[in-house]
Amino acid sequence: MVELTVEGVASALHRAEQDRVPLAPLSETYPSLTPTQSYAIQSVWLDLKLKAGRHLIGRKIGLTSRAMQEQLGVDEPDYGFLLDSMWVNSGGMLASSEFILPRVEPEIAFWLSEDLIGPGVTVEQVLAATQGVCASLEIVDSRIENWRIKLTDTIADNASSARIVASQQVIPLQGLDLARIEVTLMRNGEPVGSGNGAAVLGNPATAVAWLANKLAEFGVRLQKGQVILPGAMCASVFAAPGDTFQAVFTQLGEVSVSFH
DSSP states (O other): OOOOOHHHHHHHHHHHHHHTOOBOOHHHHSTTOOHHHHHHHHHHHHHHHHHTTOOEEEEEEEOOSHHHHHHHTOSSOEEEEEEGGGEEETTEEEOGGGOSSOEEEEEEEEEESSOBOOSSOOHHHHHHTEEEEEEEEEEEOOSBGGGOOOHHHHHHTGGGEEEEEEOSOOBOSTTOOGGGOEEEEEETTEEEEEEEGGGTTTSHHHHHHHHHHHHHTTTOOBOTTOEEEOOOSSOOEEOOTTOEEEEEETTTEEEEEEEO
């Protein structure tokens, strides 16, 4: 039995990301690993990055679709952190060599104008604390071999997050029905996925409320100025060198990213 140390696993994930050499599934190496321990690993990994000069700019929520929850045998989402080093402007170019097995998924990004402090945060409070939303793509990548993940793997691995690509056009919420916003995901001009806001826990604002309340268990709040990715509107799609992805949203416009 390999001895589990939170600091040791966080350091191993950090090296795996830097060297692009994935780890064997943590859930196999440490069969007794719990979600609480996995969040502790993620927190130590975040501390490592902050000490290296990175800055927290927001949070991401994963496992918001029923299909993904059923696949991993869970009944609630998970979350990860977003750093300044993960930010990519729409239209940007990414080196495929920076990733292991990247995938792309479209999301409705929330920009907070007020802090959100759980527990007890409601959807109405989320909407009141949101400056606006924008079209975005999340690049997810797994530091676990071949995406062989269970819940504890992806929690420890920062909810498999790698980059956030966001439009600079932030749209006020007035007149928007977030659940009914639709998106088409294109790869090299061909549709590869579609969905709507309702795919994210029925309404992406519900996911943000869940996050504020979940973070409260750890004494953490969502802060004014942060960006929140609430979850994918359709299945993620693998990215290869030479691919260009574009997500076209109703009411929010477009966002794109290319890989070389």
